Amino acid sequence: MTDHKNDGSEMDRKSEEETRETEQLTETGAARRGFLGRLGKGSAALAVMGLGAETAMQTMFQRSTLSSAVAAGIEGFHVEGKVDGVIWLNDRPINGELPPHLLHDEVTPFPNMFVRNNGVPPEKAGIDASAWTLTVHGEAANEEKSYTIADLKEKFEHHTLQIWIECGGNGRAAFEPSPRGNQWDLGAVGCPTWTGVRLRDVLEDVGYDADKAEYIGFKAGDAHLSGRDDLDALSRGCPMRKAVEDETLIVWAMNGEDIPEQHGYPLRLITPGFPGSASGKWLTEILVRDREHDGQGMTGHSYRVPRHPVEPGADVPNEDMVVLEEMPVKSLITYPQTGAETSVGSTLKVAGKAWDGYGDVEELHVSTDFGVTWQKADLKRPVNKFAWQTWEADIEFSEPGFHQVWAVATNSKGDRQPMVLPGWNPRGYGNNKAHHIDVRVKA
């Protein structure tokens, strides 16, 4: 990890900024860190430095009108059964994330699982699961074939795997200029267990032309926000190479029970390692396509990143955008909560999760000096491929004061999380910048 030292000057600047920002955090405001930080300190500084008056005015305007509304998520909104600390970013469609300390469970329970909806889910009360069917068809399928959930259960081998799902836009809030979309901070990720059958087994039962088949696409039972029947809320998919992997599943259970309404009842797809939108909920159809699927959320800028790096704010033509596939290596510190206190000479146990779009995290390191030196954490092997991995480290502080603990994961290919913000992209995907917590150390 010595090459992290090369980040010196850039890191110092970023760290100072982070420190100032995090000092202003409240528990529920954590999700809006960058935004709050700028609002809190921006106006006076800009005025003093003599930057453009209009910019200063706009900053103050933002402060006076938006900060309180944005900081805590939507007040008074709640999805039944979800833990109180969920930060609800939107209620129509429903979108909510967790602060990192509420993601400490090894297997994410329903109350702590983030929600990302593109449309309006079908109401569970109105669904007769025994009548729900999955139809497989498409240009490269040998035939059209439908299965009830009972058919799937009876016909194919069952698999229960713990698999993380992370929204492609997790971390979007940190990018500037601000990309459109939900302003996710850190917690649009979770790792429950899923029970179902392999997509590959179902595709083989239907039969498909392996030379022709390029991609699978899904159709789902949620309604488009406009209410129009001719529009899908979301119809994404994955290339065949991913569709036929051992861990790509069609599932009917989450954590051993029926999938909850907001998470895809009664049937969904799990496409591990890919952005969460590839794991279609309320699954009704699978298309075996002879081309890259072109459903809702596959084209334009949606769930796509520039083919080559671009400058922040660039106007990237559609033809230069490619589908976001494997999510980058990432980790979170889930214990203790940021703002923890300890004292010189005592040991602070720090713990968290790590995951990678290709399936294995090899190492996790923590630093208490902004990356100058690193300490290797105890990282567990995953319970199965694409389960997130738990890690912990015992940390001792030699001097009192305000400290930060940073965590950096390294995947099996040797890719490490950056400590600075990764490259800007028009919709703000794939931010895997290292996470940190603040720790106050008493003498």
Place this chain on the structure above:
Amino acid sequence: MKSKMVLLLPAILGLLWVVPATAGDHVEAAEEYETDSETGLIKAPGFDTVKNNCTVCHSARLFTSRGYTRKIWLEQIRWMQDTQGLWEFSPEVEEEILDYLETFYPPN
């Protein structure tokens, strides 16, 4: 404290620089207008049009959590019209919506 900052700084800035009229308007706007309790939108000119056209399918939060330039706001409208089932606006309605968003929800 917050309102003092907002009122004082423009005054100070006004002495030091010639403050563009539009920037001053922004600050006044923030003080002058109430926030709609239902949508969270600022009840400034254009509010009714924006509420009626932009919160039918989704909450206002989808577009007010961050601010954008007029160009990006227009791109977003065109994207919704092309792919998401948004109806066409008359030129006057489109102007009113863009004026409102550009003025009250500019880039952060």
